[in-house]
């Protein structure tokens with residue numbers, strides 16, 4: 285709680301739109317600083333937790349991809365949403381995290397997987413979670429309730445991951461007759477583009493059956509992802525709380 | 540410290556963190572076995588590279604054929620071989636694997652394997668990248684890691700035309716797998732990214748840090764106005780419409796998709812006609828001269844006299860010196876090198892003196908227990924060949940070990 289004197293002073297400052305203390309230059313530095321930190325943090329957390337499901341098209345299946353990637357991918361957006369909302373009342377934390385993650389992942393795929401190791405980009409592109417992140421932020425802004433945001437936002441996050449990534453994966457689900465077998469195009473990419481440390485047997489995907497033609501992304505997986513996303517959302521909130529109360533909160537109050 | 544310095548420091552820290560952790564995250568594949576365990580796990584033999592040449596250009600093909608046996612002497616401290624993947628070892632996607640055949644069957648993925656069985660493989664590769672590199676056949680075993688066969692140097696020259704990888708989809712369209720679908724992926728990423736960016740910019744064009752003071756004062760209505768809530772509704776509708784658009788696009792532009800396919804089977808056993816049995820009488824190793832000497836009792840159950848032709852271990856073939864060609868890399872002496880007649884049991888001494896034992900770290904004497912294992916080949920005059928596993932712990936003279944270790948220590952000093 286700020287002292288009355290201090291509160292008065294700060295109120296004055298906002299009214300005056302002071303050019304000294306709260307210059308837009310500081311805003312720019314702040315935003316770019318946050319951008320870098322979030323790109324780094326989101327990328328690292330995501331690589332370690334969702335790794336292969338996001339790296340290769342032949343891992344992007346109907347069962348594990350729409351479960352592992354959104355669940356692991358929600359932690360950083362949730363934490364950032366908490367910080368942005370409680371400290372700044374900005375409903376953009378999740379969107380910022382999702383956008384930063386997409387930037388970080390494309391940089392990683394382009395320079396590392398494509399530039400350095402020479403995989404074609406159509407084999408190693410990242411997933412997107414930007415649309416569901418926007419919905420998560422908008423729901424929080426409307427409801428101003430963590431509980432309702434969990435119930436509606438986090439569940440949409442899990443439910444809609446398959447939908448938001450459907451136009452991306454669709455070309456790679458087209459079947460190919462290969463060596464007398466029916467494979468998906470993604471399987472052929474996995475067969476042909478040599479990964480010396482990722483043999484086929486470590487791939488964790490739905491044990492598909494070629495008669496099971498895709499009608500939609502598995503509803504069961506989407507519901508499971510929605511439910512587990514609750515936990516993931518609260519884990520992120522916990523991290524956000526710790527960060528906001530401890531270093532960032534104190535630091536921001538000092539400046 | 541100024542706010543600028545603090546943030547740039549944090550930024551640098553996180554970039555460093557992401558750079559440093561990236562290789563860790565990506566190198567989570569399995570590690571190879573140490574050399575001395577390799578002798579007892581898998582033996583590659585009859586490996587051929589066709590065409591057997593070094594000069595290629597992008598788009599050229601090479602076929603690697605050969606056989607491998609998962610030895611009965613597979614060490615107990617390494618996970619039992621159950622699932623394996625036959626592949627090639629090369630600098631990543633420098634080559635494309637176009638075909639893989641195991642025991643005459645086309646093999647889309649991994650296979651179920653068993654100790655003691657022999658697998659006949661054929662892998663056809665296309666050179667995708669220019670450069671000089673080494674290509675090996677390989678067997679990756681679940682929980683045990685990659686076991687690499689003999690290597691072949693290739694020097695791939697750039698082709699004048701850009702490399703393409705055409706493939707015919709089931710709908711009859713032929714596409715280039717080097718870039719198929721990339722436009723779709725990038726296009727949708729850009730659409731979603733743009734909507735996200737609009738939402739961010741909508742908020743970030745206004746003062747950011749100044750909001751903190753208003754938050755402290757609890758002036759929330761000034762921070763999120765009615766107009767903002769309407770903007771939120773608009774962006775949510777835009778998101779919903781875009782998602783529906785993406786869904787419709789996927790359904791109409793790419794109908795008939797299937798999930799990933801996993802075909803895993805146990806290849807049918809090869810028909811092998813065994814007519815010789817082996818029993819190792821003794822095996823010793825002299826570290827100073829890098830010499831392995833094995834005494835083997837060979838019994839010929841066949842109808843024709845046979846002769847010892849070769850001993851293979853890991854990825855190395857030791858050819859009977861008397862049968863070696865001028866370009867044979869590794870040889871062994873066989874004594875007596877006389878034919879073993881039908882019904883006869885003969886004790887034969889094999890002497891394998893070679894630098895490779897220590898150069899490839901196959902027999903490091905510091906290890907608690909070193910063993911020799913591999914396949915011994917015999918052949919009759921009609922050209923019928925047989926082979927079997929021989930395996931035994933290597934006895935070595937304690938005094939010489941001490942001497943070698945001492946020499947090593949001096950060398951390090």
Ligand SMILES: [Cu+2]
Nearest residue numbers: 673674675690
């Ligand atoms: Cu090599």
